[in-house]
Amino acid sequence: MVRSMIAGVAGLKTHQSKLDVIGNNIANVNTWGFKSSSFNFADSMYSTSINGSAGNDLAGGAGGRNASQVGYGVTTGSISTSFQAGAPAPSASSLDCMIDGTGFFLVGNMINGSFTNVEESGLNLSRIGSFSVDGNGYLVDSMGSYVYGYSLVDGTGIPEKPATASKWTIKNATVTIDKTGTPNTISIGDVKVQTTKTDFKGQVQDWIAQVTKKGGGFEGFTINLENYNDGAKTVNLTIESNQKGVVQNAAGKPGDPGKITTAWGNGKNTTAPQGGTEKDNFTQTVIGANRVPGIAAEFSDELSTIQIPTDPDTGMAYNIQSYKINEDGSVVGVDEQGRTIAIGQLALITVENPNGLEKTNGYYYNIGPNAGTIEHIKANGGAAGKIRGNYLEMANVDLANEFSQMITTQRGYQANSKIITVTDQMLEELVNMKR
Known part of the structure; x- marks a missing residue:
């Protein structure tokens, strides 16, 4: 009778352990990446009352006998984790x-x-x-x-390096043009543009020029007169440069147009106050002439x-x-x-x-x-x-399965507690035999 109580107690402990696993699974039902665990029972140690023996088929020999054993309850067999991917x-x-x-x-x-x-x-x-x-x-x-x-x-x-060449445009600049002369100089702030073309005949004229920057040095320039009208003095003056920021203001800050004045003279470097004086009239567009392609990634x-x-x-x-x-x-x-x-x-x-x-x-x-x-x-x-x-x-916890496991575990716990109760009643009857 004591063995049945020991088995019942072992069953209570082991079912409690299984319930711990179920509780942990349910507690982590919303834990990112959680992997549910499953509890497996295993028989506990056994007591052998009759040892097994092999049969003897010789004359006078006895047949074989199986061992007679009784267990001491249940214990934890293993707790394994399911690594099935979650949703x-x-x-x-x-x-x-x-x-x-x-x-x-x-x-x-x-x-x-x-x-x-x-x-x-x-x-x-x-x-x-x-x-x-x-x-x-x-x-x-x-x-x-x-x-x-x-x-x-x-x-x-x-990665690729974006182009550093730029197109600088002064929109609707009013300039003075002497068609009979040789317009060979434009002054824009501290930058002096010396043109190499001496004729001016077309409605749209391209000028190939060099720019003398403040402090020396030369940069290649193309000057385009766009939308020139023979009877008007309003043109779009476009400067394409090889480097960003070659057009400077009076303070010599690259890329900052400041107040721009433009003028055309009859072979003379004259500067008139006409032209775009607002920064909004001065725009820059990357034209991609100096783009450097990137190098593909290798790991x-x-x-x-x-x-x-x-x-x-x-x-x-x-x-x-x-x-x-x-x-x-x-x-x-x-x-x-x-x-x-x-x-x-x-x-x-x-x-x-x-x-x-x-x-x-x-x-x-x-x-x-x-x-x-x-x-x-x-x-x-x-x-x-x-x-x-x-x-x-998401966690790979199957709530339906966990709840069904919880029910069977609860009933197993109750059954083991009943074994202890019945064993206690039998012990009570034994004690009361002397009365």
């Missing part, structure tokens, strides 16, 4: 992402340099791609751990932190205005000039035996001794999966 939930953050597959993100504290051995790195695994960029330009998760992946190969991922095969790269021209990190994570895990941004900047590529970690991972605080996993082979790969849509940007992974 995707849309996210407004462009740096949020989820793994559509079995892989894991690699996160943790800073490791200087690059490496390839994940197991010896001491880093954690995670299924939650809630990322952001910290003040130093590193990609981090919501718990402040660095996110590891593949950085740019030196000399690659450089390393070794693991490292992911950080916004540095502009080789300025030595400063690119000023990223928005981000995007592609299916192959590549993280790109758009700078203030509208250029696409490659930042890095997320790594996916494959685990031979995911149930060999050990959960820690938050949503991290440690690599346990029974996890098997650990490898890092680039997202390619295979078993490890691909990256889905602007989504987060």
Whole structure:
């Protein structure tokens, strides 16, 4: 009778443990990336009252006998985790992402340099791609751990350089034109334009010129007289330069038109007060003559932190205005000039035996001794999966299953408590036999 009470107590404890697992699953039904656990029972130790024996088929021998055993209840067999992917939930953050597959993100504290051995790195695994960029330009998760992946190969991922050549236009400038002379000089602020063409005959005239800047030096110029009317003195004066900001104001500040005056003289460098005097009449248009094409991004095969790269021209990190994570895990941004900047590529970690991972605080996993082979790969849509940007992974908790498990666990607990009650009643009857 004491054994039945021991079995009942063991049953109560074990069913309570199963209820703990169910309660934890339900509590995390809205936790991003949570993986539900299942509880498995196992028989407890046994007491053997009759040992088993083999039969003897010789003359006079006896037949075999089975062992007679009675158990001492139940205990925890195992608690396993289901790593089935949860449903995707849309996210407004462009740096949020989820793994559509079995892989894991690699996160943790800073490791200087690059490496390839994940197991010896001491880093954690995670299924939650809630990322952001910290003040130093590193990609981090919501718990402040660095996110590891593949950085740019030196000399690659450089965006195109926009054109530096510009078209400067003074709209509706009133100029004095002497058709009988040789208009060979225009003065615009501190810039003197010497034309090399001496005839003026067409309705629209092109002038090839050189500009003497304040302080010396020459820049190539093209001067276009557009919409010239024979009977009027209003024209559009357009200057195309090889460099931005060659037109200066009286203070000599590049790119600032200030008050512009224009004049044509009969072979003389005369300056008249007519012309566009408002800044609004002075516009600049990039014409692309000096555009430098970019260099396509290539990513390393070794693991490292992911950080916004540095502009080789300025030595400063690119000023990223928005981000995007592609299916192959590549993280790109758009700078203030509208250029696409490659930042890095997320790594996916494959685990031979995911149930060999050990959960820690938050949503991290440690690599346990029974996890098997650990490898890092680039997202390619295979078993490890691909990256889905602007989504987060929901918990894979099945509430219907959890509630049904809760009911059967509750009934099992009640049944074991009944065993204890009945055993107590039998002991009471035994005690009362002497009366």
